[in-house]
Amino acid sequence: MRRKAANALIVAFLGVALYAGFSGREIYPFSSFPMYSAVRADPQRGQHYYLVGVTADGRVTREVTAPLGTAVFLAWVRDGQGDPRRIGRLGSTLLTYNRRRKPELVAIRIVRFTYEISAYPSRDRPRKTRVEVLREAR
Amino acid sequence: VSRYFAKLAKRVRQSWSRYWFTPTAPFWLAACRILVGSQLFVHLRAGDPWDPLSRLGVIPSIPHELWEPVSFVRWLGLAPPTETTLTTVWTLTMIAAVAMTIGLGTRAASILAAAGGLYLLTLPQCFGKTNHAYNVLAMMLLVLPFARAGAALSLDSMIRRARGEMPPKLSPDFKWPVKLIQFSFAFMLFFAGWSKVTTGGLSWVFSDNLRNTLEYQNFVVRAEVPTAGVVYPIVHNPWLWTAVAAGVVLGELSFIAIMFVRRWWQRLALLCVAAGFIVGLAVLMRLPNPTLLWLLPVFVDWNWAAEKGRSWVRGPTFSRDISRPVSRRSVSPDGGRGSDRAEAA
Numbered sequence: 001m002r003r004k005a006a007n008a009l010i011v012a013f014l015g016v017a018l019y020a021g022f023s024g025r026e027i028y029p030f031s032s033f034p035m036y037s038a039v040r041a042d043p044q045r046g047q048h049y050y051l052v053g054v055t056a057d058g059r060v061t062r063e064v065t066a067p068l069g070t071a072v073f074l075a076w077v078r079d080g081q082g083d084p085r086r087i088g089r090l091g092s093t094l095l096t097y098n099r100r101r102k103p104e105l106v107a108i109r110i111v112r113f114t115y116e117i118s119a120y121p122s123r124d125r126p127r128k129t130r131v132e133v134l135r136e137a138r
Numbered sequence: 139v140s141r142y143f144a145k146l147a148k149r150v151r152q153s154w155s156r157y158w159f160t161p162t163a164p165f166w167l168a169a170c171r172i173l174v175g176s177q178l179f180v181h182l183r184a185g186d187p188w189d190p191l192s193r194l195g196v197i198p199s200i201p202h203e204l205w206e207p208v209s210f211v212r213w214l215g216l217a218p219p220t221e222t223t224l225t226t227v228w229t230l231t232m233i234a235a236v237a238m239t240i241g242l243g244t245r246a247a248s249i250l251a252a253a254g255g256l257y258l259l260t261l262p263q264c265f266g267k268t269n270h271a272y273n274v275l276a277m278m279l280l281v282l283p284f285a286r287a288g289a290a291l292s293l294d295s296m297i298r299r300a301r302g303e304m305p306p307k308l309s310p311d312f313k314w315p316v317k318l319i320q321f322s323f324a325f326m327l328f329f330a331g332w333s334k335v336t337t338g339g340l341s342w343v344f345s346d347n348l349r350n351t352l353e354y355q356n357f358v359v360r361a362e363v364p365t366a367g368v369v370y371p372i373v374h375n376p377w378l379w380t381a382v383a384a385g386v387v388l389g390e391l392s393f394i395a396i397m398f399v400r401r402w403w404q405r406l407a408l409l410c411v412a413a414g415f416i417v418g419l420a421v422l423m424r425l426p427n428p429t430l431l432w433l434l435p436v437f438v439d440w441n442w443a444a445e446k447g448r449s450w451v452r453g454p455t456f457s458r459d460i461s462r463p464v465s466r467r468s469v470s471p472d473g474g475r476g477s478d479r480a481e482a483a
Contacts, residue, residue, distance in 0.1 A: 002311075003159070003310075006158070006159075006284075006310075006311075006314055007158075009284055009318075010158060010314060010317075010318065013280070013281070013318055013321075014321065017277070017321070017322075017325050021325060021328070021329040021332065022332075024333075026208060026209070026268055027209055028208050028209035028210075028260055028263055028268065028273070028276070029209075029256070029259070029260075029272075029273040029274075029276035029277045029280070030273075030277065031268070031270060031273055031329070032329050032332070032333050033270050033273070033326055033329045033330040033333060034333040034337065035270055035330065035333075036334075036351060036423075037330075037333035037334045037336075037337040037338055037342070038337055038338060039337075039338040039339075039341045039342055039345060039347045040346075040347050040350035040351050040354065041345075041350075044350045044353070044354065046354075048358055048359065115358050117350050117353045117354065117358075119346070120346055120349060120376065123374060125353070125357045126353055126354070126357045126358050
């Protein structure tokens with residue numbers, strides 16, 4: 001009986017892991033681990049989003065990007081970058097960050113910059129071609 | 139033909155039994171319990187729910203409209219946790235993680251740590267993006283509640299010994315959980331390589347892909363952190379980035395062999411591949427993952443290490459049978475239960 005239960009567990013564990021792995025379905029924690037599997041074409045152009053904080057002396061800090069930043073970014077990027085309900089939450093996000101932060105931030109911003117990676121054999125580092133502040137909450 | 143298939147089925151059954159149920163000593167499983175429990179504790183400690191900026195503490199502040207539950211959180215229809223729920227689950231899981239690590243009430247602690255740990259590890263994935271850094275830890279947690287993980291190197295075993303009970307014998311119960319825990323790790327690397335082959339194909343290795351990825355990781359995403367010197371020659375030499383890309387894919391795909399090779403130098407070579415991969419991720423891609431490095435010793439033969447340790451302490455005459463798996467010949471069809479009885483007699 002004990003052996004049968006162990007066998008059933010082994011088969012179930014391997015079965016789910018193999019199914020998730022080969023089918024590409026996420027059954028957390030079982031996964032196909034697809035991180036960085038897509039090919040980055042050359043030349044590479046793209047956009048990157050940051051959630052940044054602004055201190056009282058005007059310094060811009062990126063330490064606020066995680067972890068709340070991920071959710072805010074994804075909502076911004078996926079939802080046409082303008083859902084007022086969600087973006088309105090940026091102010092409460094600032095309050096959340098300031099609950100324990102000393103000195104407090106005076107503002108947080110969603111920033112988007114467009115970058116370009118030069119094709120080989122160029123040795124230039126990636127260039128920021130455009131930097132935009134998409135939203136700011138004070 | 140039927141006799142051939144009957145013979146084949148018998149051989150498969152025997153191989154399966156030998157692979158999963160060869161009686162072994164309890165130390166390897168105990169080491170896995172300590173590694174997983176301590177890593178769960180370390181991981182959760184960084185997610186202090188009273189800190190509103192921590193990985194878990196931030197969750198009650200996230201707007202509910204961003205809640206996109208995954209896996210069992212979706213199947214069970216769970217809502218985003220309140221601050222009270224989160225704090226309660228976190229506290230109980232932390233206590234369970236400590237109890238599991240020291241081996242006190244091991245079975246109950248493992249069940250609680252698995253349930254709470256899986257819930258807390260899954261929560262941050264429920265906001266639109268799955269992070270794959272802690273899947274291995276969660277998979278390993280799933281195995282331990284079903285295992286006799288407190289049979290050695292635990293307070294439970296010390297208490298049993300103080301009551302005059304005999305130390306545990308070699309048993310198949312100590313083998314298969316270790317294998318499943320190791321498979322959790324091996325699957326992660328194998329499927330990471332498999333995804334690269336099936337999604338990117340040959341272009342993943344033979345195009346400028348890795349060079350562009352390194353440029354992106356080092357000079358776009360984490361531009362404010364100084365770049366490791368080793369990155370520059372790679373992004374400037376096509377043959378070098380192609381070689382590194384080929385090494386990554388081959389290393390990831392081949393690591394699963396550690397589940398089947400027997401010789402110590404083969405296992406050591408594959409362990410070095412995995413360690414190199416984890417260090418490479420940190421140095422080249424700016425993706426440090428101490429959790430993986432912490433869990434890698436589940437592949438070290440802790441039964442052998444315990445035997446060596448004991449022979450150093452008590453002299454070389456100490457019984458070798460306590461930690462070595464029995465040989466192929468001595469495995470009986472009942473998976474060694476007979477040999478256990480014989481040994482007890």
